[in-house]
Amino acid sequence: MDLRTQAQDHDEINRWIKFGMRLAVSSAFHPFEFAKILMQLGYEPIPPRPGRSLLGSPVLVLPNVFQYIRYIKRVDGFAGCFRGLKPKVLGIIVSSIGSENITIKFGFGKVYGDEDKDEVELSDSESRQRFVRRLKRDLVLTVSAVTLAQPFQVITVRMMAEFIGNETTYKTIWSSIKEIWNTEGISGFFSGFVPKMLCEVSIVIIASSVTYIVKRRITRDHEGSDYIGTFTNFAVASFLYPLHVVSTCMKITGTKMIAGQSPHMPLYSNWMQCWRDLKATGETKRGSSLFFRKVSVEDAARRLCTAWSIKNKLDN
Secondary structure, three states: OOHHHHHHHHHHHHHHHHHHHHHHHHHHOHHHHHHHHHHHOOOOOOOOEEEEOOOOOEEEEOOOHHHHHHHHHHHHHHHHOOOOHHHHHHHHHHHHHHHHHHHHHOOOOOOOOOOOOOHHHOOHHHHHHHHHHHHHHHHHHHHHHHHHHHHHHHHHHHHHHHHHHOOOOOOOHHHHHHHHHHHOHHHHHHOOHHHHHHHHHHHHHHHHHHHHHHHHHHOOOHHHHOOHHHHHHHHHHHHOHHHHHHHHHHOOOOOOOHHHOOOOOOOOOOHHHHHHHHHHOOOOOOOOOOOOOEEOHHHHHHHHHHHHHHHHHHHO
16 A cells, blocks of 8 residues: 555545544534524523623513523423434534535545645646636535535424423424425425525635635735634624524424414514514524623514414414
8 A cells, every 4th residue: 555545545534534523523512503503593491581781781681591501401301402402413414415525526536636735836727717616615515514504404493492392292203204205295394494505605606716815816825814714604604694594583483383383473474574584673683692692672672572372372
C-alpha cells in the first residue's frame, strides 16, 4: 500500500469519526432543539415573570431554555425530552450520505491542484475559478441535503408539536409517514420546504461571496481570514433566521394537531402569508434567543389567551 492510498484511508476514517461525533452531539443537544422548535411555534406554557432589562427598565421575562426543558421533563419525563430524535438522526444520515454521492455524481468529487494553495498564491483568474467551482459544489451539496432531509424534518417537527396537545398520531416514524401520506400526499412531506431551501441557499451564496471578496480584495492575512467564513455564516444565518421560523410553522399549519389549528396556529395558504403575519405581530425572531427572552405586555396577554384556549381544548 503506497503513501497516497494510506492517506486516503486515513482521511476516510477521520471523516467517519467526525460524522459519528456529529450524530452524538446532535443527539445530546436534542432537548435544546426541541425547546427551540416549540418556541418557534409560539408555545409558551410558562407565564412570563416581571424582570429587568440590561438597562434596568422593567420587562416581562420568558423562561430560558433550561427552564423550558425542565418543564418538558416534568410533563413528559426524561425520554420525552428526546421526542423526534429518531427521524432527525435518520434524516442526518440519509442527507449526509446521499448529498455527498450526488455531489460526486455531478463531478465535484475530483481533487484539483489548487485546492491546497493559499489565496495569495493564486492569480485573479485562478482564484475566481476556484471560488466558482467551490460555490457550485456547495450549492449542489446544500440543495440535495435539504431536499433529502426535508421529509424527516417534517416528521420531527410534528412529533415535537404533538407535545403541545398531548397527542400520539405522530408517535412513530411509520405512523407519521402513513398520516402524512393519507391526509396530504407527497406534498405533505415537503411542508415548509421553500423557506428552508431559500434560507440555506442564500446563506451559501451570500456567505461564500462575502468571504471571497474579503479574502481576495480586502485582506491577505491568512490567519485573520480563517475567521471570516465563520463570522459571515453566523451573520447571514442570523439575518435570515425568520425563514427558519416560517418553515417550522408551515410544517404544522392546517394539520389535525392542536398546535396546527386556531387559535394557536392560523391556517396559512402559503409561506409568504405566514411571513407577513409573523412580521406584523413582531414574531419573526421567535426562538432566536434561548437565554435572555423578554416579551411585551400585549404579547404576553395574547400568549396567555392562546395557552388558555389550548388548555380548554385539552380539558374538553
